[in-house]
Amino acid sequence: MPSKGAVVACLMSASALADVPTWVDARATLQAQAFQQALLPGGPGVVAPMPLALPFTTTGFLRFGGMDLPGAPDTVSGEVAAWGRVGPRDGLLGDGDVTTAWAQYRSGPWRVKLGRQVTWPGSARYVRFDGVSGGATFGHFDLDAYAGFVALPRWTLPRGAWVLGSIGEALEDPRLREAQNRAGQFLVGARAGVRYGQTIRGSLAFHEQHDDIGVAYRVVSADVGSQPVDWMGLGARAAFDVNSLGFSEARVWADVTGWRFATASVDYSYQSPSLLLPQTSILAAFGGASWHELGAELTVQLPWRLTLTGRGAGQVYDGDRPGGRGLARAKWIPDVDERWLVQAEVARVMMGTQGYTQGRLGARYRATSTITGALDSSLYVYDAPIHGVSSSLTGIASCEWAITPWLRTMLSTTLMSTPYAAFEVQGLGRLVVELEPNSTGGRP
Numbered sequence: 001m002p003s004k005g006a007v008v009a010c011l012m013s014a015s016a017l018a019d020v021p022t023w024v025d026a027r028a029t030l031q032a033q034a035f036q037q038a039l040l041p042g043g044p045g046v047v048a049p050m051p052l053a054l055p056f057t058t059t060g061f062l063r064f065g066g067m068d069l070p071g072a073p074d075t076v077s078g079e080v081a082a083w084g085r086v087g088p089r090d091g092l093l094g095d096g097d098v099t100t101a102w103a104q105y106r107s108g109p110w111r112v113k114l115g116r117q118v119t120w121p122g123s124a125r126y127v128r129f130d131g132v133s134g135g136a137t138f139g140h141f142d143l144d145a146y147a148g149f150v151a152l153p154r155w156t157l158p159r160g161a162w163v164l165g166s167i168g169e170a171l172e173d174p175r176l177r178e179a180q181n182r183a184g185q186f187l188v189g190a191r192a193g194v195r196y197g198q199t200i201r202g203s204l205a206f207h208e209q210h211d212d213i214g215v216a217y218r219v220v221s222a223d224v225g226s227q228p229v230d231w232m233g234l235g236a237r238a239a240f241d242v243n244s245l246g247f248s249e250a251r252v253w254a255d256v257t258g259w260r261f262a263t264a265s266v267d268y269s270y271q272s273p274s275l276l277l278p279q280t281s282i283l284a285a286f287g288g289a290s291w292h293e294l295g296a297e298l299t300v301q302l303p304w305r306l307t308l309t310g311r312g313a314g315q316v317y318d319g320d321r322p323g324g325r326g327l328a329r330a331k332w333i334p335d336v337d338e339r340w341l342v343q344a345e346v347a348r349v350m351m352g353t354q355g356y357t358q359g360r361l362g363a364r365y366r367a368t369s370t371i372t373g374a375l376d377s378s379l380y381v382y383d384a385p386i387h388g389v390s391s392s393l394t395g396i397a398s399c400e401w402a403i404t405p406w407l408r409t410m411l412s413t414t415l416m417s418t419p420y421a422a423f424e425v426q427g428l429g430r431l432v433v434e435l436e437p438n439s440t441g442g443r444p
Helices: 174-179 282-286
Strands: 023-032 035-038 056-069 072-086 094-107 110-119 127-138 141-150 186-196 200-210 215-229 232-241 246-256 262-271 291-302 306-317 321-332 340-351 354-366 371-386 389-404 407-417 423-433
Touching: 127 186, 291 321
Parallel strands: none
Antiparallel strands: 023 056, 035 423, 056 072, 072 094, 094 110, 110 127, 127 141, 141 186, 186 200, 200 215, 215 232, 232 246, 246 262, 262 291, 291 306, 306 321, 321 340, 340 354, 354 371, 371 389, 389 407, 407 423
8 A cells, every 4th residue: 555755854053153263063854754565464364454654753953163261262062962752653652762962171182072072082983971070182092981861762761572463562671661762871981092193093991871770881901003104904803791701792804995996804703792782681682692703895887887706604603503694786877977776786695594686677777967866675585484575676766856055855755575574655745944054063
């Protein structure tokens, strides 16, 4: 059953003139969408429901900098960003969050930031917290530290697990709901780094995070990178979980970029998914088996503006279960003025007794200097059926029109058939207004 969808988005950006010390970048978006989906029926004779979803999403962003304090010019900057949504399934439900809300003071080599902020400390993949961070730069050395409370307010509400298309009511596990309560978490961390141009760089980091149960993370990590010659880059990274006395992840790689018509890379990686999750949560028990992977990739630029990429990787999971991944991609730009771009790829993933094959075909066409259209389709074929379904199919079509340098619009349609929805159609429309299209958030 086709769906009706419309999205209206408005983006406003304002930046001060270059000769004014203080700069401001402000943006706001509003998006409305309508779509329908037919979930897979639970059993013979059961009618598949086709609920109408009408979510409304709004986002706001404000960044400023170059503000003066008495006797300290150009020392204060800050950022505020938030989003909200009403009606993920109907007009009664909603969600939202304050993404960032911080102010930073910088003087000479010193810096300090207070408020809700996002950081990637090196020993944790992603941290958003309410607190304070600070650091200093002395020549080739960087020192940083942070402390505060984990800022995921919407995650403090009990949330369960849902299996779509099953017989009966949705599955809710009370133990899982209780384990997902993250109220009262706090964290501390630090990082020390050194760099000498492109020749070598390295860092050592520590991250510790608690909740009301105990220690969720206590991780030490180190990374190093080097470019000993112009045509080769080397790097390595490892994270060690102190509580479990085991590595949560590790990676070593080498990139060769000096060839005229080709680039190549070789890499080894290890990952223990359960150690990447909070150790106080029941979710850590379902993180999956750890694995080792050794892979290589080669990209070749051929005549006729044709680029071929191939990647292969072998994997070994705990219990000596074999696995592997392979990818072959072709990208073709048939005309000199690059109006057309055609891309095709085939991928194969094997994980022990499970796996899938993927085929993808896409094209982009720039009809004029202001109108661009694109098509993209993907087919997944599973080795073992999921909910009795052996394949997924996705198709996306879009068209964008740059009406003026500061105004553009986009329309798109997505069709899907997956193990979780027998049929789904979404329509999107977007209107973007940029008062200063090249604004990048002010001065660095």
